[in-house]
Each structure stands twice: as C-alpha cells, then as structure tokens.
Amino acid sequence: MSELQNDRFLRALMRQPVDRTPIWMMRQAGRYLPEYRATRAQAGDFLSLCKNTPLACEVTLQPLERYPLDAAILFSDILTIPDAMGLGLYFETGEGPKFRNVIRSEADVAALPTLKADVDLDYVMNAVSTIRSALNGRVPLIGFSGSPWTLATYMVEGGSSKDFREAKKLAYAQPEVMHRLLDHLADSVIDYLNCQIRAGAQAVQIFDTWGGVLSGWAYQEFSLDYMKKIADGLIRENDGRRVPLIIFTKNGGQWLEAMAESGADALGLDWTTDIGNARARVGDRVALQGNMDPTMLYAPKERIRQEVADILKRFGPGTGHVFNLGHGITPGVDPEHAGAFIEAVVELSGEYHREG
C-alpha cells in the first residue's frame, strides 16, 4: 500500500499533535454534489450504487476533488448487515429505508443466519479495497457500520420509526430476546468491520443513529454495552498503525462520560452538545469529532465562517478534535457553502495547534 501522505485525521483521533484541525463531513459523498447525482443516475438507485464497485469508488472520491478534506469515507449504507441476513432492504422515495421481512420474535432471532462478511458483503470489501487503492495514500479511508441497537430498530420496526414502539416493546417486555438479537448483531459488526479493516479501512466509525431515543439506563444496556463489545473485538492495529474507533450516538450528549469508557478512541458529537463542555467532561480519555449544525450550511458564508471560529474557540488549543458536522450534510446545501465551511476550518484552525 502507498504511504499515507496526510495523517492529520488519524493523529487527531489519537490526540497526537497536528498542524491544523482535520476535517471531513458525514455524508460528504452525497446528493448536495451535482457530480454525485450524475453518477447515481448512471447506477440507478442508491443500493445499486453501493453495490457497483467502480461507481461507489467514484462517488467516494468526488468530494476530495472539490475540497481539501482530510479523510474519505466508504460509500455504503448502515443497513448492509441486515440486508445480507436476508431481510430485503429497499428504499421508497421520501420514506427512508425499509425491510421486506421483520424480526419480532425469539424464533425470528434464532433463525437469523451467521454473517460471513467477506462472502456475504463482498461488494463492501471490494469497494473498500478499490477506494483504498484509488486514494493512493492521499488521505485515510474510514470504514463504518450501524450500531447493533440502530440495526435492531430497523430490523424490528421494518424501517424508520417515530416512536420505535416495536423495538422498545421487545426490549422492555422480552429483554432476553432483544439481547440475543443485539449480541448476534454485535458479533456481525465485529466481523464486518474487521473485514473492512483487512480490506483497507484505516479508521472505523459506528453510527448509533437511534441510541439517543432511549432512556439513560436503556442506552447503557441496549446500545452502549454492545458498542463496548465491538470495541473489544475489533482489530485495533493494522500495518503497524492504530486503527481508531469512533462512536457516534445522535442525541447522546447526556452520556459522554459513559461513552468515553467504551474503548472507543473518539466520540462523535451532534450539534446540540457544546464541544468545550464535552471536552471538559471527557478529559484526555477520547478525542472528539464534530459538531457544527448541518443546517448552518444554509446560512451566508460569513456566518458559517463565524460558527467555525466559535467551535474552534470552544474546543480550545491542542489536538484531539476532528472537525465535522453534527450530522450528515443535507441534499439542499450549496456546494460552495460546504466549501466555505471546509476552508474556514483549514484557515482558522492552525492557531490552535501552535506550540504553546
């Protein structure tokens, strides 16, 4: 493999000194880019694009051609694992992901196959190795998965949900069944992420999109404990270099202390959390990633720049910060505004990293 030319992202995740704050954006290869929309039109639907290795590689690299980003992220979906288990993932326009089959009972859980990620999700591994080669050491490649709890909500509900009634009913009424499902998913995520790491992912992120809909005790029991299990089971070093693990629980700002003990190297923050306050709470146990409100990208460029300055100031001097949005960039954003955001981080963050 080619030597890594820009390791700011990996260094900041390990809280090692950097020249400026690294930046990438969740969903940076996405619909806000006209070149993405063109490639996606070629592929057909979203899932076909994920499964088309050359096109998935192409869209992964597109934002790097436009912007001075410090990491690339695998183009894929958080729901590939349940799809590979036979649940039949599909997308209905404007309605989010759905599954043809749902998991509601002990028998349903028992019938779930054991994932062999290198075989069952070979298209993901092909994408990882192809992108890694194409990157040619330019920036590190991030692999990812949904968290067990987040995968379980979709599998039990059969799609997105407003109140997660079925998933919570299972968790509250038959916790042993939910735990069996989560344990099975945690094993699958470990296998899945380890295969991504072997295929070339240099850092991995767990998207716990729906951990934040739980009560504190339930978050610990049904979401965080399984992310801990994953942290324990992952390959943490590859090619002589640490493979950092980032966990991101949307609406998880109340639980940062517990998340900092999970074994993750870094915590993703959504935009509701004050990053200065978060740093004080987690100390030097983990790095932090985030956390500008993605909706700020609809404001004028000068306002975006001011917000970047404010977030940098709140985090304060020293390493341990990877700049990002607090959630994925949305389709309506003007790419020039995304550019102004990234440029502001590049230009304004250096002063926080001078030798003191």
Add this chain to the structure above:
Amino acid sequence: MSELQNDRFLRALMRQPVDRTPIWMMRQAGRYLPEYRATRAQAGDFLSLCKNTPLACEVTLQPLERYPLDAAILFSDILTIPDAMGLGLYFETGEGPKFRNVIRSEADVAALPTLKADVDLDYVMNAVSTIRSALNGRVPLIGFSGSPWTLATYMVEGGSSKDFREAKKLAYAQPEVMHRLLDHLADSVIDYLNCQIRAGAQAVQIFDTWGGVLSGWAYQEFSLDYMKKIADGLIRENDGRRVPLIIFTKNGGQWLEAMAESGADALGLDWTTDIGNARARVGDRVALQGNMDPTMLYAPKERIRQEVADILKRFGPGTGHVFNLGHGITPGVDPEHAGAFIEAVVELSGEYHREG
C-alpha cells in the same frame, strides 16, 4: 371558586411536603381513550373540538373519571396563538399541523398583529373557566402555551419539519428578524397565559417541543431567553396562591442547569434524562416533572410497575417530583396500561414521602 380538595400537584411543584407523588400525563385527554374518540367524532376535527367549549370541557374531564390523576390540563393546541394571528392553522391526517400563511421576512414579522388574548382567543378562556367550574375543586387545572421558539418554527416552516431549515436559516442569517418575531411571541404568550390564569388556570406549562433541535448557545439565545422573559411577565400569584410555571424542553437534558435559572418553578424532563442525575444537577432550585418513556406503556403491566418503581427510586425521598410521562401518551396505548401506570405511582410513591 370551590376550595381545592387535592393540591398535591401544586405542593410538589413548590417542593412542599406531600403524602405521595402527584401524577398527570401529557396528552391525558387523547385518542387512546375510546370516550375521547367518541366525543371528537361528535365535534368533527381536532380544532373544532378545541373551540367547542362544552365538548372541550368534556374531554378534559374524561381521564379524571377513569384514573386517580392529580391535575387536569386544558384541552387545546400549542398553536392557537399563530392561528389567532391569522396564519390559518389546519391539520392534515397523518401530517401534523400546518399553516396556510408563513413568516419568512422582516416585513412578515412587522405585519403580525398584536394579540389580545381575551378577545382573539376567547374560546380558550371560555374553556378554561368552564373546566375550572366543572372541576369544582377536585384537582388543579393546568393552562399551557407553546414556547416562542416552538411557535416560531411552525410559523416559519409552515408546519412540522425534519431539519428546521427555514427557521434556523432565519435565526442564523438574520438573527435580528428572528429576535423580533420571538419577542413579539413572548409578549403574546405572556398575555395568553395571564388570561388563562385570570380565567382559572392554577399552574401553567410552556411546551418547548423544538428547543432541543438547537445547539447549546442557540437554545439559550433563541429559546430559553424568551421563556425567561415569560417567567418575568407572568402573574405568579392568584387567589392568594402561587401559580407555578413548568417549562418543558424536549431533548433539553443537557441544559437543565441553565433552565433551573429561568424563573420557572419546575422543569419537565423527557425520558432520556436520568431523573436522579437531574435532581443532583438542579438541587433545590426547581421541582422536576416526568419522565417515563411513553413507549413503556406498550410493555406488560408488571414491567410498567417496575419502571415506575425504578424512577421513584432514582428521584429518591422527599418532595419536588411530579410524576408524568417523558412526552405525550400515544394513541395506540391500552387504557388499562395507562391505568396500571397511574396506579403504580399512587401505590408505590408513598414510602418516599414519609417523615424521615
């Protein structure tokens, strides 16, 4: 007015001793009750029911006939104020509230009329005084309003929103226009709640449904500061008794310390926050209201009872707790499960209020 026979709710809000923890449920007069659905069918749509004084009174009292609740809450909507300002509130099945006219510019804000709540929202005041009479001192009556920020999001977006793009764009790009709107709404809420208090409301709650979608600094600037203004402008004593103010910010668990300084007597908690942790953070500055996950009502009755026991234990001994759900009860709940919830609070909470 008849003397109040059950003042547990008011006493707990003022952190005065009580014999057991008082309980009411957000949206307790709602679609989960067959008798509510029957009355609503008589009235026609939801807004017609709000505006029909005898029927609004009827549905307010229905849950009190079934359950030993310690408070009644005015049957109305959080969006009555913008409706009275001419925005044209309507409901589309399965889509939530919508407005025919939206507020997007400085001129739109300047053109908003000054609310005269006693005239423009006389149907609300009629409902308050009618319900208060019908209650005949059985339990106290809660009045309510949406928070200025929450009202503003609906007025700017024209309805519900996933990312609050338009409201945030206005707040971020033209904060002075958003502040003019919020200030006008805060004045209107003060007038509205004071009229409700004069008409007979014995406590008032501000529903800040969407404060939690903001960053910490933005929550303070665009939501909390205006709830503070309301706290300063409200009638706080009526008929020789304190009229307690409860503020409830959904997803506001990160900001309880600041909320405790707002001038409110009590903070509503959603279910994500650990109530023991919240009590430690706010100390004796405010009472707490909440906070069982409403989805727990879909679990078996024994599980609901266990959850009530856990929440009571987490809060611990002494007054200052009003039991509630962490959000409104949902239409699919079995009324018997709501009954088991309320019964558990009644039966299990006494031991936390014995003289030590």
